[in-house]
Amino acid sequence: xxxxxxxIFRTGEATVKYPFAPMPVCKDFRGKPEHKAEDxxxxxxxxxxxxxxxxxxxxxxxxxxxxWSINYGRCVFCGRCEESCPTGAIxxxxxxxxxxGSKADLTRKAVFTLADCACCGKPFAxxxxxxxxxxxxxxxxxxxxxxxxxxxxxxxxxxxxxxQDVHHIAGMGIARQMEAGLSKTGKPAKExxxxx
Amino acid sequence: xxxxxxxxxLVAEMSPVSTSEQIATMKKALLKNIQRSAYVYRVDCGxxxxxxxxxxxxxxxVFDAERFGIKVVASPRHADILLFTGAVTRSMRxxxxxxxxxxxxxxxxxxxxxxxxxxxxFHDLYCVWGGTDNIVPVDVYIPGCPPTPAATIHGFAVAxxxxxxxxxxxxxxxxxxETAALPxxxxxxxLRVRLEREARRMAGYRQGRDIAEEFMALLEGHAHTPGSxxxxxRMLEAIxxxxxxxxxxxxxxxxxVVQQAIRGETP
Ligand code: SF4
Ligand code: SF4
Ligand code: SF4
Numbered sequence: 204x205x206x207x208x209x210x211i212f213r214t215g216e217a218t219v220k221y222p223f224a225p226m227p228v229c230k231d232f233r234g235k236p237e238h239k240a241e242d243x244x245x246x247x248x249x250x251x252x253x254x255x256x257x258x259x260x261x262x263x264x265x266x267x268x269x270x271w272s273i274n275y276g277r278c279v280f281c282g283r284c285e286e287s288c289p290t291g292a293i294x295x296x297x298x299x300x301x302x303x304g305s306k307a308d309l310t311r312k313a314v315f316t317l318a319d320c321a322c323c324g325k326p327f328a329x330x331x332x333x334x335x336x337x338x339x340x341x342x343x344x345x346x347x348x349x350x351x352x353x354x355x356x357x358x359x360x361x362x363x364x365x366x367q368d369v370h371h372i373a374g375m376g377i378a379r380q381m382e383a384g385l386s387k388t389g390k391p392a393k394e395x396x397x398x399x
Numbered sequence: 400x401x402x403x404x405x406x407x408x409l410v411a412e413m414s415p416v417s418t419s420e421q422i423a424t425m426k427k428a429l430l431k432n433i434q435r436s437a438y439v440y441r442v443d444c445g446x447x448x449x450x451x452x453x454x455x456x457x458x459x460x461v462f463d464a465e466r467f468g469i470k471v472v473a474s475p476r477h478a479d480i481l482l483f484t485g486a487v488t489r490s491m492r493x494x495x496x497x498x499x500x501x502x503x504x505x506x507x508x509x510x511x512x513x514x515x516x517x518x519x520x521f522h523d524l525y526c527v528w529g530g531t532d533n534i535v536p537v538d539v540y541i542p543g544c545p546p547t548p549a550a551t552i553h554g555f556a557v558a559x560x561x562x563x564x565x566x567x568x569x570x571x572x573x574x575x576x577e578t579a580a581l582p583x584x585x586x587x588x589x590l591r592v593r594l595e596r597e598a599r600r601m602a603g604y605r606q607g608r609d610i611a612e613e614f615m616a617l618l619e620g621h622a623h624t625p626g627s628x629x630x631x632x633r634m635l636e637a638i639x640x641x642x643x644x645x646x647x648x649x650x651x652x653x654x655x656v657v658q659q660a661i662r663g664e665t666p
Contacts, residue, residue, distance in 0.1 A: 217460050217461055218461060218462070219549070221462075221549050222552055222556055222562060226549045231605055240573075244579045255520040255522065256522065256523070274517060276513060276517040276540055277516065277517040277518070277519055277520075278542065278544070280543070282604070285604065290582070291582070291608070299543070299546070299550040300550065300565050301542045301566055302539055302541045302542070302553055302554035302557040303539070303564045303566050304539055306537075306540060307568050308564065308566050308567055308568045309516065309542060309566065311568070311570075312568075312570040312571070313571040313572075313573070314571065315573045330573075331577065334578055335579050335581070339588060342581065343587065
């Protein structure tokens with residue numbers, strides 16, 4: 204009996220104090236993915252990476268908006284969104300207290316505006332993404348003219364870019380076309396410049 | 400002949416069970432003056448068993464859900480709380496409904512795990528109903544895959560009205576002129592990519608990114624250490640200060656990448 208009591212005192216209390224005291228979690232705990240909408244450029248990398256489709260995006264070209272949404276009820280806390288995010292806008296946090304009474308409270312949304320193509324004027328990508336890419340590209344530009352051109356390229360939609368390329372290649376003459384086609388990367392020389 | 404079949408026509412559209420008003424008031428009264436233990440019956444509707452393991456770990460001495468009187472029972476006829484786990488497979492629908500019917504009113508239904516809440520990773524499988532609330536009315540959702548024992552206890556506390564829920568639906572609308580900051584504008588883009596890639600290759604995306612961030616802050620001279628000014632001195636100092644040999648190795652490797660870039664070598 205005394206031996207048992209001694210053993211009990213020696214062991215102490217194993218039960219955690221939670222929920223009366225905060226629960227310490229280990230470093231790099233996989234809790235609720237925290238989305239900082241200010242840093243998000245609505246690039247949809249996380250949407251594609253999310254294996255459970257917890258993160259989804261809906262584009263409404265009529266309203267010129269793209270809505271990012273996460274459903275914490277579907278998230279499996281794998282961290283692939285964090286892995287793929289180019290700006291670090293989404294990151295798994297320490298928060299595990301996610302229980303809710305109504306399902307609607309499990310969703311979080313962020314609405315972004317779409318940018319219009321500089322060429323055809325149709326909305327094609329989130330304005331924040333276009334702006335981010337333009338700044339990133341012009342950061343590594345070698346001259347002011349190149350920076351301007353890169354900015355314009357970033358603000359042009361893929362369809363217009365293709366049309367411009369075709370136009371450009373048609374105007375090049377056959378010898379230069381062959382040369383561009385045979386260059387090491389297989390891309391026209393003009394496009395090479397745009398890739399930093 | 401292969402005629403394309405609309406999958407919707409193959410699934411019987413069955414409406415979820417609904418509760419009457421009388422039962423709702425009874426439930427409120429139960430929650431308000433529950434002066435006794437709450438008995439839990441666990442209904443496995445086709446999960447992967449991860450959730451079950453976490454439920455059992457939350458009744459171990461470490462988390463000890465029984466100190467709140469939460470007890471797992473073996474029959475739905477004894478239960479106050481029904482805990483539905485799993486994405487509700489087709490074949491588990493009837494047994495789940497039978498368990499629901501067998502539990503005496505008023506009963507609290509808790510949807511446990513990502514599978515229970517929405518179907519989770521299995522949400523679009525052909526053979527699942529995709530969540531408990533497609534068959535029975537749910538009172539509390541506990542997300543997680545699986546929820547940790549602490550999250551389970553928090554969920555029970557929310558179900559019994561002891562704690563408030565923390566999550567709220569939110570919508571952020573982009574403010575006019577909102578821009579995302581370029582990370583480390585002073586470091587050339589190609590070098591930044593190389594550093595991050597190398598750090599992630601060695602330490603994984605989480606720690607790799609953290610180490611790369613720290614290292615680039617050091618490069619930019621944000622982490623000023625008095626007495627050392629040149630780049631290589633700063634780096635040597637950082638490596639020397641590092642207690643963890645694994646981190647020291649990674650930082651050393653990143654410093655090499657910088658030196659390579661300065662010499663104009665490609666990796
Ligand atoms: S942690 Fe995984 S499941 Fe959850 S939102 Fe991110 S990618 Fe999706
Ligand atoms: S990957 Fe990051 S920046 Fe892109 S949409 Fe997701 S959270 Fe936003
Ligand atoms: S929520 Fe996750 S752990 Fe729980 S049953 Fe579903 S897949 Fe398994």
